[in-house]
Amino acid sequence: MRRTIINESIDLFDKKGYSKTSIQDIVNSIGATKGTFYYYFNSKQELLRDIHLSYIQELLQEQEVILHDSNLTSKDKIRKLILLIIGKIRTHGKSARVFTREIRHLEEEHIQYVNSIKREFRLNFQKVLEDGVEKGEFRKDLRSDIVTFGILGMVNRSYNWYNPDGEVSEEELVDIYMDIIINGLINNK
Amino acid sequence: MRRTIINESIDLFDKKGYSKTSIQDIVNSIGATKGTFYYYFNSKQELLRDIHLSYIQELLQEQEVILHDSNLTSKDKIRKLILLIIGKIRTHGKSARVFTREIRHLEEEHIQYVNSIKREFRLNFQKVLEDGVEKGEFRKDLRSDIVTFGILGMVNRSYNWYNPDGEVSEEELVDIYMDIIINGLINNK
Numbered sequence: 001m002r003r004t005i006i007n008e009s010i011d012l013f014d015k016k017g018y019s020k021t022s023i024q025d026i027v028n029s030i031g032a033t034k035g036t037f038y039y040y041f042n043s044k045q046e047l048l049r050d051i052h053l054s055y056i057q058e059l060l061q062e063q064e065v066i067l068h069d070s071n072l073t074s075k076d077k078i079r080k081l082i083l084l085i086i087g088k089i090r091t092h093g094k095s096a097r098v099f100t101r102e103i104r105h106l107e108e109e110h111i112q113y114v115n116s117i118k119r120e121f122r123l124n125f126q127k128v129l130e131d132g133v134e135k136g137e138f139r140k141d142l143r144s145d146i147v148t149f150g151i152l153g154m155v156n157r158s159y160n161w162y163n164p165d166g167e168v169s170e171e172e173l174v175d176i177y178m179d180i181i182i183n184g185l186i187n188n189k
Numbered sequence: 190m191r192r193t194i195i196n197e198s199i200d201l202f203d204k205k206g207y208s209k210t211s212i213q214d215i216v217n218s219i220g221a222t223k224g225t226f227y228y229y230f231n232s233k234q235e236l237l238r239d240i241h242l243s244y245i246q247e248l249l250q251e252q253e254v255i256l257h258d259s260n261l262t263s264k265d266k267i268r269k270l271i272l273l274i275i276g277k278i279r280t281h282g283k284s285a286r287v288f289t290r291e292i293r294h295l296e297e298e299h300i301q302y303v304n305s306i307k308r309e310f311r312l313n314f315q316k317v318l319e320d321g322v323e324k325g326e327f328r329k330d331l332r333s334d335i336v337t338f339g340i341l342g343m344v345n346r347s348y349n350w351y352n353p354d355g356e357v358s359e360e361e362l363v364d365i366y367m368d369i370i371i372n373g374l375i376n377n378k
Contacts, residue, residue: 017293019208101290104206129374138374146357146365147374149350150343157342168335176335184373185318185327185336 002040004030009047010095018048018102049110052099055092056117059084063124074132075182078151081125083174085155090164097159122148151181191229193219198236199284207237207291238299241288244281245306248273252313263321264371267340270314272363274344279353286348311337340370 008030012021023044027037041047066072066080088096103111126148132138154177164170197219201210212233216226230236255261255269277285292300315337321327343366353359 015293017206017208019206104204132374142374143365146362147369149347150366150369153346153349154339154343157346158338160342161338173335176332177339180336180339180373181369182373182375184369184371184375185321185331186371186373 013098018105074137077128086170202287207294263326266317275359
C-alpha cells in the first residue's frame with residue numbers, strides 16, 4: 001500500500017502539481033481512506049520528501065560500491081557512475097522530475113538534507129576525476145569542480161529527453177557520453 | 190509598468206509557485222490595481238507565456254546571427270552559441286528556472302509553440318556539428334543528435350548552479366566547457 005500511495009502521488013504531482021494535489025485526491029484515486037494515508041505518512045510534505053530521499057540515498061549507496069572497487073581505473077569508475085544515473089531513468093525518471101520541480105515546497109531542513117546528499121554525490125564524483133589526474137589518466141590542467149558540474153549536468157539532463165525504450169539503449173547512451181567526455185569532438189586524423 | 194509586472198511575477202512565481210500566486214498578489218506587491226494588470230495581460234497564463242516567449246525568441250534571433258556568420262569555423266560557432274546561453278544566466282536566470290518548473294500550467298497550444306522554438310534552437314545547433322563533421326573539423330563518427338542533447342544539457346544545467354558574480358567569469362566557464370567538448374579529458378602526453 002505504501003508503494004501504491006507513492007506511485008499514485010507521483011502521477012498526480014506530475015499532472016496537477018504538488019500544491020493542487022490534496023491527500024483526498026490521492027486516496028480517492030486509489031480507493032482508500034485518509035486513515036490509510038496517515039498510517040504511512042504524517043503529511044503530504046513527508047510523502048514528497050520520502051519519494052526523493054529513498055531515491056538519492058539508494059544512489060549514494062550504489063555510488064560507494066563503485067568508488068571502493070579497487071580493480072577499476074578512474075575512467076571505468078566515471079563510466080559506471082554515469083551508467084548508474086542513466087540506468088535509473090527507466091525506474092525513477094518521473095519521480096526525479098517531479099521532485100526537482102516541487103522541492104521548494106519542502107521545509108527548509110528537508111531541503112538542506114536532500115541537498116547535502118546531492119552535494120556528497122557530486123563531491124565523490126569530483127574525487128574520481130582528481131584521482132584520475134593524480135594517476136596520469138586525465139589531464140593535469142583539469143578544473144575538476146566545474147568539469148564535474150558539466151558532466152553531471154549533461155547526464156542528469158537526460159531525464160528530460162531520453163527515452164529508455166527508444167532506439168538508443170542505456171549502454172549506448174553512456175558510450176556516446178563517455179566518448180565526448182574522454183576523447184572530445186576533435187578530428188585527430 | 191509591463192516590465193515591473195513581469196519582474197515582480199517572476200519573483201512571486203519563484204517563491205510561492207505559479208498556482209499559489211494570484212493576480213491580486215502580483216498587483217498588491219507593486220501597489221497597482223487589477224485594472225492595470227489587465228491592461229497589459231489578458232490572464233496569468235498569458236503573463237507566464239510572455240515571460241518565456243520573449244526570452245527564447247530573442248535567443249533564436251541571436252542564434253541566427255551566429256549561424257550566418259561565414260567568417261566563423263564550426264568550432265567558433267559552437268563557442269559563440271554556448272556563450273550566448275551562459276551569457277543570459279545573469280539577466281534571465283530566474284525567469285528561465287521559473288518557466289521550466291511551471292510550463293505544465295500553460296495551455297497545450299502554448300506549450301507546443303514554446304517547444305517548437307526550443308526544438309528549432311536545438312536542431313540549428315546540431316546542424317553546426319554536422320557541418321563541422323562535413324568540413325573535417327569534427328570526428329566522422331559523431332552521433333550529432335545525442336551529442337547536441339549532451340552539450341546543451343551541460344550548458345543549460347548551468348542555470349541551476351552557476352553564479353555569474355562568483356570567481357569564474359562567463360568567458361572562463363565557456364572556455365572550460367569548450368575544452369572538454371573539443372579535447373576531452375584524456376591525457377595525451
